[in-house]
Amino acid sequence: MPSFPRAADASTRNTQLRANLRHATHTIRAKRATAVAELDDWSRLRAAGAAIKDRTLRHLDHYLERLESAVTAAGGHVHWAADAEEANRIVTELVQATGEREVVKVKSMATQEIGLNSALATAGITAYETDLAELIVQLGDDLPSHILVPAIHRNRGEIRDIFAERMAQWGRPAPEGLTDAPADLAEAARLHLREKFLNAKVGISGANFMVAETGTLVVVESEGNGRMCLTLPETLISVVGIEKVVPTFQDLEVFLQLLPRSSTAERMNPYTSTWTGTTDEDGPRAFHLVLLDNGRTDTLADTVGRQALRCIRCSACLNVCPVYERAGGHAYGSAYPGPIGAILTPQLRGTGSEVDASLPYASSLCGACYEVCPVAIDIPEVLVHLRERVVEGGPASVRGTRTVIKPAKGHAAERAAMRAARWTLDHPRVLRTGQRLASRTRRFHPRRLPGPGRAWSDTRELPRVPEESFRDWWQRTRGESRTEGRKTT
Amino acid sequence: MARVRRALTDVPRAETPDEVPVERAYHRVHGDRTAAESVDLLAEHLADYRAIVHRVDAPSLPALIARLLADRGATGVAVPPGLPASWLSAVPDSVRRVPDTAELTPHDLDAVSSVVTACAVAVAETGTVVLDAAPDQGRRRITLVPDHHVCVIRVPDQVVDSVPQALERLDPTRPLTWISGPSATSDIELDRVEGVHGPRTLEVILTGPETAGRS
Numbered sequence: 086m087p088s089f090p091r092a093a094d095a096s097t098r099n100t101q102l103r104a105n106l107r108h109a110t111h112t113i114r115a116k117r118a119t120a121v122a123e124l125d126d127w128s129r130l131r132a133a134g135a136a137i138k139d140r141t142l143r144h145l146d147h148y149l150e151r152l153e154s155a156v157t158a159a160g161g162h163v164h165w166a167a168d169a170e171e172a173n174r175i176v177t178e179l180v181q182a183t184g185e186r187e188v189v190k191v192k193s194m195a196t197q198e199i200g201l202n203s204a205l206a207t208a209g210i211t212a213y214e215t216d217l218a219e220l221i222v223q224l225g226d227d228l229p230s231h232i233l234v235p236a237i238h239r240n241r242g243e244i245r246d247i248f249a250e251r252m253a254q255w256g257r258p259a260p261e262g263l264t265d266a267p268a269d270l271a272e273a274a275r276l277h278l279r280e281k282f283l284n285a286k287v288g289i290s291g292a293n294f295m296v297a298e299t300g301t302l303v304v305v306e307s308e309g310n311g312r313m314c315l316t317l318p319e320t321l322i323s324v325v326g327i328e329k330v331v332p333t334f335q336d337l338e339v340f341l342q343l344l345p346r347s348s349t350a351e352r353m354n355p356y357t358s359t360w361t362g363t364t365d366e367d368g369p370r371a372f373h374l375v376l377l378d379n380g381r382t383d384t385l386a387d388t389v390g391r392q393a394l395r396c397i398r399c400s401a402c403l404n405v406c407p408v409y410e411r412a413g414g415h416a417y418g419s420a421y422p423g424p425i426g427a428i429l430t431p432q433l434r435g436t437g438s439e440v441d442a443s444l445p446y447a448s449s450l451c452g453a454c455y456e457v458c459p460v461a462i463d464i465p466e467v468l469v470h471l472r473e474r475v476v477e478g479g480p481a482s483v484r485g486t487r488t489v490i491k492p493a494k495g496h497a498a499e500r501a502a503m504r505a506a507r508w509t510l511d512h513p514r515v516l517r518t519g520q521r522l523a524s525r526t527r528r529f530h531p532r533r534l535p536g537p538g539r540a541w542s543d544t545r546e547l548p549r550v551p552e553e554s555f556r557d558w559w560q561r562t563r564g565e566s567r568t569e570g571r572k573t574t
Numbered sequence: 575m576a577r578v579r580r581a582l583t584d585v586p587r588a589e590t591p592d593e594v595p596v597e598r599a600y601h602r603v604h605g606d607r608t609a610a611e612s613v614d615l616l617a618e619h620l621a622d623y624r625a626i627v628h629r630v631d632a633p634s635l636p637a638l639i640a641r642l643l644a645d646r647g648a649t650g651v652a653v654p655p656g657l658p659a660s661w662l663s664a665v666p667d668s669v670r671r672v673p674d675t676a677e678l679t680p681h682d683l684d685a686v687s688s689v690v691t692a693c694a695v696a697v698a699e700t701g702t703v704v705l706d707a708a709p710d711q712g713r714r715r716i717t718l719v720p721d722h723h724v725c726v727i728r729v730p731d732q733v734v735d736s737v738p739q740a741l742e743r744l745d746p747t748r749p750l751t752w753i754s755g756p757s758a759t760s761d762i763e764l765d766r767v768e769g770v771h772g773p774r775t776l777e778v779i780l781t782g783p784e785t786a787g788r789s
Binding site for chain 2: 105108109112113123124125126129130132133136137139140141143144145146147148149150159165167215216217218221234235236240241244267268270271274275278279282283296298299301307308309310312313315316317327332334335337338339341342345349351352353354355356357358359360361364366367368378382383385386388482485487
């Protein structure tokens with residue numbers, strides 16, 4: 086996986102992508118502002134949302150225990166998965182135990198994160214994505230690029246071509262003479278997927294919320310594909326991150342107001358389903374909940390970064406981010422793009438790889454993401470914190486163990502520069518001498534850096550060194566005038 | 575679980591969850607409305623998301639249901655076990671009644687064009703109807719597979735203003751389905767298209783004493 090700057094270098098040259106993204110993000114952004122403005126207590130809801138999540142995270146062990154016993158009491162089975170591999174193995178075995186070779190899936194960030202579909206494919210099980218956008222991504226052998234609208238990078242013509250060419254390989258072919266009208270494309274998806282829904286014996290989902298008190302799971306959606314997967318199959322397997330728990334059923338009153346307005350900019354999304362274990366003759370007869378860690382406890386251990394686990398996956402931060410708008414979701418190299426991805430991914434996966442070490446820099450720190458976040462995650466604060474970790478290393482939790490990590494590779498020059506800067510700033514005489522020297526030699530300065538600094542100056546103008554340093558200027562003007570002023574008054 | 579505990583070493587051992595402050599300073603309800611105004615707001619918000627809203631007094635309800643099914647050319651209608659018998663009394667016998675039973679397969683349901691149900695509660699501020707699988711609403715699947723859902727709300731009793739008020743009335747142990755308008759997607763260039771997988775048409779009937787003469 087290339088680092089963010091390299092991936093973004095390619096994606097920002099794609100004018101079609103940039104046009105699609107610009108249209109999409111600006112449209113949702115404007116609608117969201119209107120939906121939020123309808124509620125005059127938005128800031129209080131936001132504060133309550135953040136506080137409920139903080140309470141839950143500080144006592145996550147307590148709430149997870151309650152959740153487990155409530156789900157079990159309601160007829161469900163709870164499984165614990167420390168990482169992606171374990172989660173994939175549990176789900177694969179659960180599917181194999183049913184004797185089925187096909188499953189239908191509700192759009193889920195957690196299963197995207199762990200790469201469940203390919204793990205199932207390795208075991209000879211076909212997973213059908215049933216969200217329209219996920220279907221477009223799956224048929225196109227593509228990756229999602231947005232949390233809410235994963236196929237945002239595709240326009241209608243591309244979608245028509247994907248449906249016409251690929252649907253037949255996965256099931257019911259696209260109708261003859263399919264046009265690129267959204268209604269026709271949605272109808273083709275409806276027909277293609279309906280035969281999957283009607284025959285499915287196993288459904289796989291995530292969940293937006295889990296209520297510790299009652300063992301209730303909540304899925305928020307628009308199309309009805311979620312309801313199909315949650316109610317028609319005989320077995321339902323839900324893979325959910327441990328941070329999705331909320332203490333009480335009443336707490337949903339906060340999140341069911343925050344989420345739809347932040348996400349699709351609606352007063353309420355078309356469908357919300359809740360279920361508590363199994364219900365006689367209504368919905369699946371077997372329900373399995375797979376609770377996923379996969380780096381979440383490492384994130385939890387970081388008192389600054391912990392707040393990223395408040396995220397309710399609304400995607401509002403993507404739609405306001407100038408970096409996301411130009412680079413697109415694929416450049417972030419994980420299931421979580423945009424500002425939240427830039428802080429969540431390096432915490433879940435660690436900063437060891439090139440792409441993960443680059444993500445805290447995939448931001449201009451403009452702060453728009455923090456402003457719109459419905460649970461008030463201070464994304465810029467965490468970005469800066471993670472930049473420090475990348476450059477300096479330091480204490481962190483890795484796979485459940487406290488350790489001291491080394492600085493990431495490739496940041497040696499930056500680290501050296503920062504150390505030099507610190508030393509210089511701690512020694513004012515050296516700084517003054519250096520600044521004077523720089524000013525006197527200014528006409529010999531290159532416009533681009535040589536050696537390892539060259540790449541940096543490829544995309545930047547080097548600042549011109551002024552004729553006189555600020556300190557000298559201050560000394561010469563204010564320093565003297567103040568004394569003069571005293572004399573004259 | 576041990577990992578979770580290790581990650582929380584900064585949390586004092588003696589601290590209980592309730593000691594972490596959660597200020598609920600948000601409103602229980604937005605605005606101050608009479609019952610009739612809440613019903614009006616519900617109707618307005620339902621229509622905003624392209625549900626078709628009808629208002630009718632109780633005696634005229636059966637005739638309206640019969641007309642809505644006829645307008646759609648319904649040949650069959652799924653019927654929850656506890657639906658008041660009078661509601662379908664004006665529907666001609668040529669329209670097949672498909673009772674909601676455990677034997678009803680998804681394929682059987684796919685052959686049914688319409689479904690008529692009651693609801694548990696409706697939320698005015700968001701334009702939402704909530705089903706809780708009570709006998710007059712049936713299992714979750716019957717309001718999902720047919721393409722045409724007629725949902726009857728008794729007003730003003732079943733109407734609340736806000737999401738917090740709705741949750742107070744609901745039992746979390748029942749499977750709940752919150753419905754705000756028909757199935758919709760905006761996945762293709764953010765163009766909203768109704769009816770991808772769920773019912774393409776949602777018709778909501780507001781019925782009760784004070785709706786007389788306003789249909």
